[in-house]
Amino acid sequence: MESQVSFNQVVSRGCGIDVHKKMLVATISGEGLNTETREFGTVTRSLTELKDWLLENRVTHVVMESTGVYWKPVYHVLEPSGLTVWIVNARHVKNVPGHKTDKQDSRWLCKLLLAGLLKPSYIPPREQRELRDLTRYRSKLVQDISSNKNRIIRILEDCNVKLSSVLSDTSGVTATRLIDKLCQGKEVTMGDIEEVYHKKIEATKEELFEACNGYITDHHIYLLGTIRGDNHHLESLIRDLDEKIKHALAPYENALERLREIPGLNRKSVEDLIAEIGLDMDVFPNENHLSSWVGVSPGNNESAGKKKNGRTTHGNKQAKSILSQSAWAASRTKGTFYHARYHRLAARRGKKRAIVAVAHSILKSVYHVLKDEVPYDELGADYLNSRVEARRKRYLKAELEKMGYCVELVPHNPVSPSGS
Numbered sequence: 200m201e202s203q204v205s206f207n208q209v210v211s212r213g214c215g216i217d218v219h220k221k222m223l224v225a226t227i228s229g230e231g232l233n234t235e236t237r238e239f240g241t242v243t244r245s246l247t248e249l250k251d252w253l254l255e256n257r258v259t260h261v262v263m264e265s266t267g268v269y270w271k272p273v274y275h276v277l278e279p280s281g282l283t284v285w286i287v288n289a290r291h292v293k294n295v296p297g298h299k300t301d302k303q304d305s306r307w308l309c310k311l312l313l314a315g316l317l318k319p320s321y322i323p324p325r326e327q328r329e330l331r332d333l334t335r336y337r338s339k340l341v342q343d344i345s346s347n348k349n350r351i352i353r354i355l356e357d358c359n360v361k362l363s364s365v366l367s368d369t370s371g372v373t374a375t376r377l378i379d380k381l382c383q384g385k386e387v388t389m390g391d392i393e394e395v396y397h398k399k400i401e402a403t404k405e406e407l408f409e410a411c412n413g414y415i416t417d418h419h420i421y422l423l424g425t426i427r428g429d430n431h432h433l434e435s436l437i438r439d440l441d442e443k444i445k446h447a448l449a450p451y452e453n454a455l456e457r458l459r460e461i462p463g464l465n466r467k468s469v470e471d472l473i474a475e476i477g478l479d480m481d482v483f484p485n486e487n488h489l490s491s492w493v494g495v496s497p498g499n500n501e502s503a504g505k506k507k508n509g510r511t512t513h514g515n516k517q518a519k520s521i522l523s524q525s526a527w528a529a530s531r532t533k534g535t536f537y538h539a540r541y542h543r544l545a546a547r548r549g550k551k552r553a554i555v556a557v558a559h560s561i562l563k564s565v566y567h568v569l570k571d572e573v574p575y576d577e578l579g580a581d582y583l584n585s586r587v588e589a590r591r592k593r594y595l596k597a598e599l600e601k602m603g604y605c606v607e608l609v610p611h612n613p614v615s616p617s618g619s
Contacts, residue, residue, distance in 0.1 A: 209315030213260040214253055215308025217301050218269045225249060226305040227256055229313060236302050241269070246276040253282060262312045264289040265320060274322070285312070285319035292317065321492065327477050330447055334474040335517060337440040340433050347430050351378070354422050359413035365402035373400065377411055382423045387411035444470050451478055457568050460575040462537050463529030463561060468521055472565065475518035480570040486563040493518045495559040511555060522558035530557055536578040537561065543583060 212229030221241055228234040237252070239245045253261065261277055262285045263270045270286055277284050292311060311317050323331070348370050352363050360381065366374050373395045380387050392408050400407065448455060448470060458469045476489065483489040490496035494514015500507040530541035530553075537557050544553035568575055592608060599606045 210260045210313050212256065212258045213262065213309055213312040214258045215305045215310070215312055216261060216263045216273065217304040217308065218263050218266050218273060219301070220269055223249075223273065224301040224305040225252075226302070226309045227253065227258055228306075228309050229258070232256060234306070234309075236305060241272060243272075243276070246273060249273075250277055250280050250282075253277070254280060259283060260285065260312055262287055262308050262317055262319075264292060264308070285317060286322055287317050288320060321482060323477050326447075327474065330444065330474040331517075333440055333444050333447070334471045337437055337444070338471065338517075340437050340440070344430050344433050344437075347426050347433075350426055351423060354419055354426075355381075355413070358415045358419050360415070361410040361413075365406050365410045366400065373397070378423070378427075381411070381415060382420055382427065384415075384417075384420050444474075448473065454478055454569060454572075457572075457574050458565060461529075461561060461564050461568070462532040462535045462577075463525035463527075463557075464565075465528075468525050471521045472518060472525075475515055475521065476565075478569055480566055483566070486566040489566050490559055490562055493522065493562060495519060495522060495555055495562055519558070522562055523554055525561055526554045526557035529561060530554065534580050536580065536582050539580040539583050 210229065212227070212232055214225055214227045216226075217224045219241075222238055223241060224236060224238050226234065226236040239249045260283045263273060265286045265288060274284055274286065287308075292308060308317075352369055355362055355378070358381075362374055362377065363369050368374065376395050377387055377391070380391060387408065389404070389408055392404050392411075396404055396407065402410070451473075455466070455469050455473070458464055458472075459466060464472070476493070480489070483492065487496065491512065492514060494512045494516075496511065497509040498512050500509055526537070526541070529535065529537035532538055537560060540560060541553045541557050544556050548556075564575060567573070596606045596608065
């Protein structure tokens with residue numbers, strides 16, 4: 200049974216679509232239009248029939264839930280036709296429990312749309328969506344390479360080759376040359392150790408030599424060679440993607456250069472972040488809206504005047520991951536505002552909360568660099584201490600003035616031992 204709550208109509212003619220993999224249910228309603236519900240397939244011919252049906256009935260707005268990737272083909276067909284297509288968060292449009300069917304879901308969406316009770320999600324332009332596909336695929340390939348490197352270490356452990364015990368980086372130059380030797384089925388000699396050894400290795404030459412002597416069979420050699428060949432192929436794909444992404448962002452090189460001045464951001468992280476949030480900050484009213492959309496700002500959870508757990512929202516998982524990685528790098532850049540902010544918060548709130556706070560600060564800097572088209576201004580490591588000192592001086596001065604004293608703050612110049 201549908202809800203009998205009445206709303207003031209805002210949209211004149213609208214359509215609510217409940218999207219699934221193989222079919223969708225659309226309901227149209229509005230001024231001078233009888234409420235009608237139809238089912239369509241999700242192939243291109245059926246979606247074209249849906250578009251023609253909406254245009255014939257002079258529908259102006261269409262709303263869908265952001266269900267996986269199933270809404271994208273519908274969006275691609277309806278968007279060029281001049282219809283205003285809204286994609287909304289499924290958590291914001293829940294129907295009454297126990298009364299859920301596809302037809303009722305589409306009618307409920309249509310009713311909420313006509314009443315103006317829906318808030319559309321941010322859908323970036325086509326160029327940005329295509330850039331996202333490239334950057335997200337590149338990130339996936341980087342993860343695959345890391346997984347393959349871990350597989351190599353597990354195989355070497357199976358061979359009783361203990362390189363991971365004596366070398367901090369098993370994908371560095373030293374380890375790579377030694378593993379190449381092992382993959383060729385040759386034994387590592389002290390002469391080979393002499394060629395690759397350098398002073399930064401904590402282990403001795405003898406320890407490194409002992410770590411390379413294991414029980415390696417033809418099976419192990421085949422697996423190592425296959426995995427390393429797969430990595431070479433993945434690295435080639437990543438280089439191609441790098442060139443494609445660089446070409447797509449070439450017109451915006453000045454903006455990217457300004458963003459790379461922010462501590463913790465390198466070229467790859469800037470490219471990935473721009474693909475997620477875009478370069479046009481006018482779509483976000485201020486930095487707080489952007490932070491909430493990404494999911495790095497504290498959430499609101501208040502009841503009966505009491506503020507409860509203010510954990511961050513879900514937001515954009517990819518952008519949040521990029522900012523978290525950048526925050527770890529910024530927290531290790533000494534002499535910067537982010538380094539001081541991280542250590543100040545980590546001591547009280549823990550490392551994970553401190554990283555989220557630093558990621559939040561980085562995102563606000565990104566917003567203003569793009570919005571105002573200005574270079575990044577480093578506040579310095581003493582900025583937080585100076586703010587605390589200024590706030591404490593104001594407090595102490597106000598307290599003394601309440602007691603009837605006239606206070607003037609004058610810097611103290613210590614007297615030299617000579618009395619001059």
